[in-house]
Amino acid sequence: MNNNIRNIGIFAHIDAGKTTFTERILYESGGLSSPGSVEDGTTEMDTLPEEISRGISITASTSMIKYKIKQKTFYINIIDTPGHLDFHSQVDSALLAVDIAILLIDITSGIRSQTELISKKLIDKKIPILIFLNKIDKSIEVNEIIKNIENLFTIKKVPVFKIISKDEFIFLPLQKEIDEEIELAYIEWSNEWTDKYFKAKDPKKVLLSGLREGIQESKLIPIFVGSGLTGIGVSECLQFICSLTPKIEKKPYDAILFKKQIHPYLGRISYIKTFISMREGDVLFHGDVPYRITHFYTIIPGGVQEVREIEAFSIAAFLSPEGNETDTWQIGDFLWKNPPEEGEKREIGSFPKFGKEFIQILEPEKEKDRLELEHVIKGVVWEDPGLDVSLKADTGQFQMIGMGELHLDVSIKRLESFLQDRFTKKNLYVASYGLINIKNSNLIWEHHTSDLKYYSFTLELVASKSTTFENSITFSTKVQSMLKLSIESAYFEILSHAADGSPLLGLSIEINKIIPPKIENEHSISLTKVAVVAGIKNLVRNQFKRISSKTNFEILLPHSQVGLVISMLQKRSAKIHGMESLDSNKTIVKGSAASEHLLGFTSAMRNLTQGKASISLLTDFSIDSYSEL
Numbered sequence: 001m002n003n004n005i006r007n008i009g010i011f012a013h014i015d016a017g018k019t020t021f022t023e024r025i026l027y028e029s030g031g032l033s034s035p036g037s038v039e040d041g042t043t044e045m046d047t048l049p050e051e052i053s054r055g056i057s058i059t060a061s062t063s064m065i066k067y068k069i070k071q072k073t074f075y076i077n078i079i080d081t082p083g084h085l086d087f088h089s090q091v092d093s094a095l096l097a098v099d100i101a102i103l104l105i106d107i108t109s110g111i112r113s114q115t116e117l118i119s120k121k122l123i124d125k126k127i128p129i130l131i132f133l134n135k136i137d138k139s140i141e142v143n144e145i146i147k148n149i150e151n152l153f154t155i156k157k158v159p160v161f162k163i164i165s166k167d168e169f170i171f172l173p174l175q176k177e178i179d180e181e182i183e184l185a186y187i188e189w190s191n192e193w194t195d196k197y198f199k200a201k202d203p204k205k206v207l208l209s210g211l212r213e214g215i216q217e218s219k220l221i222p223i224f225v226g227s228g229l230t231g232i233g234v235s236e237c238l239q240f241i242c243s244l245t246p247k248i249e250k251k252p253y254d255a256i257l258f259k260k261q262i263h264p265y266l267g268r269i270s271y272i273k274t275f276i277s278m279r280e281g282d283v284l285f286h287g288d289v290p291y292r293i294t295h296f297y298t299i300i301p302g303g304v305q306e307v308r309e310i311e312a313f314s315i316a317a318f319l320s321p322e323g324n325e326t327d328t329w330q331i332g333d334f335l336w337k338n339p340p341e342e343g344e345k346r347e348i349g350s351f352p353k354f355g356k357e358f359i360q361i362l363e364p365e366k367e368k369d370r371l372e373l374e375h376v377i378k379g380v381v382w383e384d385p386g387l388d389v390s391l392k393a394d395t396g397q398f399q400m401i402g403m404g405e406l407h408l409d410v411s412i413k414r415l416e417s418f419l420q421d422r423f424t425k426k427n428l429y430v431a432s433y434g435l436i437n438i439k440n441s442n443l444i445w446e447h448h449t450s451d452l453k454y455y456s457f458t459l460e461l462v463a464s465k466s467t468t469f470e471n472s473i474t475f476s477t478k479v480q481s482m483l484k485l486s487i488e489s490a491y492f493e494i495l496s497h498a499a500d501g502s503p504l505l506g507l508s509i510e511i512n513k514i515i516p517p518k519i520e521n522e523h524s525i526s527l528t529k530v531a532v533v534a535g536i537k538n539l540v541r542n543q544f545k546r547i548s549s550k551t552n553f554e555i556l557l558p559h560s561q562v563g564l565v566i567s568m569l570q571k572r573s574a575k576i577h578g579m580e581s582l583d584s585n586k587t588i589v590k591g592s593a594a595s596e597h598l599l600g601f602t603s604a605m606r607n608l609t610q611g612k613a614s615i616s617l618l619t620d621f622s623i624d625s626y627s628e629l
């Protein structure tokens, strides 16, 4: 890795202070004359109108700063990620680019579910982690939190600070003296470093080298302390990061796409992390499709900078390819500098698919605006890997499909910023399914067009509830292939809306006898379909239970409002899993409910608690954790 590039990601739960911390880093580096404020809507990182008005981050934003330590200049790409779980696809995309993670923990609200979720992801990806206990200006009670951090990782945690008083903090790496009680842990993880330490002329230097290597090798996690708001501990943390050189694995590709954005000045841009150096005019291959990059850009505090050359292991943006073929570039896709060799099969990318089951129906206010609405929706979907759009075949309405209510809400506000009121929001719902609930039964499905026997069609079968959520159809009798295809397609088509319009799950059919019409012509195919459709409708009628995704919630609120919120939750058939009381006079309430029952809950709760309660919602889209409605 180039010795002076650092790609840092800032991760944490909602409101832990990521954006404020990032602004402070931009300020410390000289990139800003004063740090922006989330409250005043003046930050570099939260610039979308919805980010400013709600005071939350929605997208992962990057900025590059130059940071000088003595004579050496470091180029630091910093990525500020959103804390709301509705936007966690943004966190996953940021993880494609970062080499070092700063995990903020707000000492006034402790370890929360997002902290646990992101910790697991960072460990899985073997990204070195630094913990920063934030908002120390509010309280210096950190012992309880440090104890709780123990359960967060199996990796050894080592403090790098000592708190003397509210106004005095000592950063041990900057001290000449050695605090053996704390600092011996920096080398004890390795026999080699322990040997070196006891033989060293300059043992402090060995301790710090041991600490750095321990972090780079994911054997140690240092704990910093400070405040992004007042700046305590921020420059110490930044300087320490510059002294780390994380190991970068060589990849079989030359760059990875990690973000797409409709930029206010540049239009559609794509961000890549590079693994080799590149320069303007270079051609990059997506599979075997070439694309010439005329200019590279880096986002810097206050604007955009055009750059001729991009070093290996850095981050850069370029104008996104337009057109049908190249528009298929997805976040997580790999790019190469050379075309594939003959016979070479290239993997395109490896970004996870996200569960999306919150659906908002939209339609143009006037028919003449339909094309423009479609264009704008597609643009917003293009930017956001957590969003999809489809057309409702029966009504021609658009279905915008997202990861949560807040996610859809801000996506619609984004549409409004382009279209104002030229479209209408119809219903919002959560996808639900019918899960078949029948006993094994031998059935006969038949269809007669008239009295004429030679036009009738009969299927004999066994229908049962499958052990999984899968639908399946098997044939234990010989069947001509066209007929088989037509039975199968009718079966899957009707199941896609058999449960009162919703998809039906878990139905397994074994066909063991077929008596086709005596006369075989084009009618026989449609007759088979009619028989299958009618048979399934009959079978399914009221024989299913409706299931839907489950949402886990975590609510942080003042002790005095717990009763109020619990009674609101009970009305929505929520299950409370636990409550935890924090030193800061606040309680965390954890539980779950059917996602559908929680629609509208966040805003109702905010109104009733006058904004004093904050909620984090994580919907579990894995089908085996769905619950009955």
Ligand SMILES: Nc1nc2c(ncn2[C@@H]2O[C@H](COP(=O)(O)OP(=O)(O)OP(=O)(O)O)[C@@H](O)[C@H]2O)c(=O)[nH]1
Residues within 6 Å of the ligand: 012, 013, 014, 015, 016, 017, 018, 019, 020, 021, 038, 039, 055, 056, 057, 058, 081, 082, 083, 084, 134, 135, 136, 137, 138, 226, 227, 228, 229, 230
């Ligand atoms: N006292 C104090 N307040 C802070 C500190 N850092 C952030 N805040 C406040 O905490 C609130 C949330 O800060 P943000 O920086 O928006 O938090 P975030 O983690 O970026 O939030 P999301 O992006 O929505 O997840 C704001 O009101 C900040 O002013 C800090 O170090 N001390």
Ligand SMILES: [Mg+2]
Residues within 6 Å of the ligand: 018, 019, 020, 046, 056, 057, 080, 081, 082, 083
């Ligand atoms: Mg933020």
